[in-house]
Amino acid sequence: MAFTNEQLERYSRHIILKEIGPKGQKKLMKAKVLIIGAGGLGAPAALYLAAAGVGTIGIADADSVDLSNLQRQVIHSTADIGRPKVESARDSMLAINPEITVHTYYEYITSENISGIIRDYDFVLDGTDNFPAKFLINDACVLEEKPFSHAGIIRFEGQLMTYVPGEGPCYRCVFKEPPPKDAVPTCREAGVVGAVAGVIGCLQAMEAVKYITGAGDLLTGRLLTYNALRSQFRTVPLPRDSHCAVCSGERTIHVPFDYELPVCDLK
Amino acid sequence: MTIVVAGERKEYADGLTVEELIEAEKVETPQYVTVTVNDTFLSNAERASRSLQEGDVVEFLYFMGGGTIPSLCATND
Numbered sequence: 001m002a003f004t005n006e007q008l009e010r011y012s013r014h015i016i017l018k019e020i021g022p023k024g025q026k027k028l029m030k031a032k033v034l035i036i037g038a039g040g041l042g043a044p045a046a047l048y049l050a051a052a053g054v055g056t057i058g059i060a061d062a063d064s065v066d067l068s069n070l071q072r073q074v075i076h077s078t079a080d081i082g083r084p085k086v087e088s089a090r091d092s093m094l095a096i097n098p099e100i101t102v103h104t105y106y107e108y109i110t111s112e113n114i115s116g117i118i119r120d121y122d123f124v125l126d127g128t129d130n131f132p133a134k135f136l137i138n139d140a141c142v143l144e145e146k147p148f149s150h151a152g153i154i155r156f157e158g159q160l161m162t163y164v165p166g167e168g169p170c171y172r173c174v175f176k177e178p179p180p181k182d183a184v185p186t187c188r189e190a191g192v193v194g195a196v197a198g199v200i201g202c203l204q205a206m207e208a209v210k211y212i213t214g215a216g217d218l219l220t221g222r223l224l225t226y227n228a229l230r231s232q233f234r235t236v237p238l239p240r241d242s243h244c245a246v247c248s249g250e251r252t253i254h255v256p257f258d259y260e261l262p263v264c265d266l267k
Numbered sequence: 268m269t270i271v272v273a274g275e276r277k278e279y280a281d282g283l284t285v286e287e288l289i290e291a292e293k294v295e296t297p298q299y300v301t302v303t304v305n306d307t308f309l310s311n312a313e314r315a316s317r318s319l320q321e322g323d324v325v326e327f328l329y330f331m332g333g334g335t336i337p338s339l340c341a342t343n344d
Contacts, residue, residue: 129332152331159331174308179299179330223328234274236326237306 001026007099011053024213025053029099031212034058034121036109036137038085040197041151041204042127043075048205050093050100054212057093058121060105061085072194109133111256114140123208124148127201131178132259138163138171140256142247147211149204149219154190156228158200161219161238162207168220173241173248178259196228268321285325286314294327301328 003011003022014020014028031054035042038061049057065073065080065088073085080088086104093102105117109128114136118124124146126137134150141148141163150171151160163170203224210216223236246253268281272292279288285304289297302309303326309317319325 131330131332134332154331157331159329174301174328175330179296236328237303238328239303239306239308241308 001029007053010097010099014052019215020209020213024215027212027214028053028209029055031123031208032056032058032121033123033125033208033212034060034118035125035127036060036133037127037129038063038073038075038089039069039127039129040072040153040192040194041201042125043073043089044198044201045125045127045205045208046089046093047075047096048202049208050097050102052205052209053097054100054208056101056103056121058103058105058117059086059089059093060107060109060117061089062106062108072192072197074194074198109136111136111140111258114256115144118144118146121146123211125204125208126150127204134171135175135178135259136256139246139253142170142172143254143256149207151200151204153192153197153200156193156196157226158196158228159223159225160200160203160207161223162211164211164218164220168222169238169240170244170247172246173244174223174238176241176245193228196226199226199228268319270319270322271324273325273327279319281321283319284315285309285317285319288319288325289314289327292327295329299330302326303328 011025014025015022033049033054035046035057038046038059046057046059063085065076065083065085067081069076070078075092076085076088084106086106090102090104093100118140124137124141126134126148128134137148145165147164149160149162152158207218210218221238223238225234225236242248243250245251269276269278285302294300298311305324
């Protein structure tokens, strides 16, 4: 497959990089990335991956655009309020790069559908906000042997790690079980600066680009944390849990399952 | 003794336990924080008995959500 003149121009800043080059760009154009959650994290990740020319991008979200989303979910516009987020996200991605294919999943990701959806993709981005979903994505990706990027944000802080099958620890190695619903504040309860979501979502996109092109080192076995108030990034080593319920030889989880979804008491 | 807590060198009295360190550091929702000492996980049950030593490296790993609200709430965000 040769580049068209337009592609050579569009991707010239990638192609000129020795770590990506024409080969890496072709890998990006053949790659399939699934983004679960078209919110604060998924929005910047989706925009950059579309711009990068990732050939197929899946975007999953069951929600519609709300005015309170727009402070951080930069893939949606004021005119999109009330539209399904996946449609708004698809339109924004295709407006940047009409060459790519976008698949939308306007549905909740559950233990019933997750394996079938992630199976078609090379890399998964967890852009969800809640812990049941994060554990579900982790377990399904471990069981389907899919690499994925986990991330979380709150207030002025964010963090991310990358799971690669057979290599680093998984999310469950670090966090055994979801906390009870009221134990750890969610974004809406605690607040989050929009740019923090942007920083972390872009780092997730970067992990996808590095995985696909083979450039550099991934955040496997490491948690990258960002504290915006201190202007500080740290990388914390993450050990594997040799007793991990899903990724170790002592596996007790053999199929994905759903933790009870907390019922939102904030109206 | 000098220990390294979340990347910062700190002075604490000899024999400090991890549980005491968690209190001293005012760790939020400590029961849901994963602790590593020298890059090894420490179970919650071990916190009270584990005394720290000169040069130990302690990390607190926090649960963080983020992004969208959709699957959290039945109601519209």
